[in-house]
Amino acid sequence: MRFDDYELLVTLDKEKTLRQAAEALYISQPAVSQRLKTIENYWGVQIFIRTKKELIKTSAGEKIIEHAKQIVETELLLKENIHINKHKVEGKLKIGVASLLGYMIMPTLLEKFLKRYPNVDIQLEIGSSSKIIDNVDRYHLAIIRGNKILNLENRLLFTDEHYLVAPKNKSLENEPLIEFQADPWYINQLKQFFEKSFNKPYKPQLYVDQVTTCRELLLKGVGMTVLPTIITKTMDLSKFHTEKVEIDHVPLTRSTYVAYDHQMAELPQVEKFLKLLDEEYK
Template sequence: MSFSEFQLLAVLAEELNMRKAAQRLFVSQPALSQRLQAIEKDWGTKIFNRSPKGLSLTPSGEMIIQFAREVVGKKERVLEELQSLESEVHGTLKIACASIVGQNWLPQVLKKFVEKYPHAKISLMTGWSSEITKALYEGEVHVGIIRGIPEWKGRKIHLFEDSLYLVDKEIRAVEEILSTNKPFIQFKSDSTYYQEIQEWWHRQFQMAPERSIIVDQIETCKQMVFNGIGYAILPAITLNGAEGDVFKLPLMDEDQRPLRRDTWLLGYDSAFELKQVQAFVEVVEEFKK
């Protein structure tokens, strides 16, 4: 098999959809289907089952796809090592980033990075901090940007900390929560953030909120607060001055210090030896707070 055929199988296994895979590979669906049939003929077995809902791997296909991914991954690693020998920054920078940071802090950093290193490419995935750590452990990315206190034995760089605020259009003091009829609007987050909020809440009130609404995205939560539907606890990174006429009350810990959330850049030492990662760290240093 040619390397392009291994790439083709890897993309098909990721998408499990002929149309989406054809778009990523810049080929027509009929051409992709013909190439897949030829590959299956070479292997002497069916790799994918076809159905109206899409593709699924056969038991034989799972073994072949694993092999294809290993081949593609090995070539990428060799290319990265070769490119690290050159003076120009090339290669793909693979980043996994906590969603809230990816929406509010990272774009300005990446803008500077691509301006400074136009030959480098970027692969970005976002998710919860627990998902970022998993991607790092499994070698899917070079560096991860997470929130909270990392349990990480590799290299870690502190990026910034931001305070947590109780945000509402009417509530001017934390004690007024007890007399409001509005719901507490919460967004789904990783367990450490949720635990911090719960601990603060119980220190303040020793009881659960009477009414609450849980939404999937922090942006949805923010817009509901800005429209007067309820109140929420939001990190400062999401409050960039565009929130208008809302009150922002800083959360305090048991020692009456502002409750803050840290953001870290993590990675293995081997990743930090790559030129594209070193270049990214240099840019990041300009945006540390």
């Protein structure tokens, strides 16, 4: 049965006559009579005894109408709740984030977002940009470094320059080179820079999985590496030798994008998070 069939039974019970029910529902009396017959056929019982004065419920009709009232009341309450909360920001927000960004920008962003929208449940997955891109269908939003994601909307958040960072007052020639996990294009850029700068083969001595580990090693006075400005701005660079990384006089840069399906932006929680990103990275 459809909702309006249940609504008809509740109205008939309230109005007591076919005519008054028809007037209440703004339909014809013959239409009400025909729909009642169809409903009674569906249940296989007589719901009302028709008298000249009014409709009288049968014992089976009592049970069916009580059931109809519960359905009508539940749906009306649900509609009212949806109407009240239609502008409320809630629900789940699934975000895939490149590792560096997960450590460096997400804590502050999530703190601000959840203060504004405490009813949103955040599901955050952190991994390499390539892993996030491979699993992009699992997220409402993906925040990655490097290249844009094909077939999605891509907003540029910021672009980093890169700097060679090494302990001050130490010979760069003798410092162990630290390499962090990155895509082949990026590693090739580093290789070009180091081989031209030091006139010897690119040969890292320390391999780490995260660029943040490189920072911690440098803070302990271990090795040298190339860091993006998103990392260097968290360090007291007066304690280090720094040198901008350029390849053929062109600065080495790395862009950060938020990528999403444009239809996802229609979800209030997604739209609000994108707005926060706009505020933070104008």
